[in-house]
Amino acid sequence: MRAALVACSLLLSALPARATDQQLFEWMALLYVSNEECIGQSYDADRVTFTAQAAAIRLGWSDDKAADAWASAYQTNHARFVEDKELFCAMGPTYLAAIGPAAVKDLGILGK
DSSP, X not given: OHHHHHHHHHHHHHSOSSOOHXXXXXXXXXXXXXXHHSTTOOBOHHHHHHHHHHHHHHTTOOHHHHXXXXXXXXXXXXXXXXXXXXXXXXXXXXXXXXXXHHHHHHHTOXXX
């Protein structure tokens, strides 16, 4: 557990104060997998995918590119989960902290 916290704090220190649309897209893919796999984490899957789609639109991606990027990000995150469940499940709350509580609330991605 300590290694997971150290790794997540290092990730957080490297993140910008405001997430870019690319980062937001990638983080939503991570939260989507976290919602499926991590006990105790509950995210609104529809809002998570909507947020990712909105980020893809702001990035100027075509529907095909966005779908391919989502599938790739999903596969990458699922592989991360399989490799180290504890570290992966600690990443979701870390990314939420980086996004910020107000933005998370505005996005409506937390499960009820």
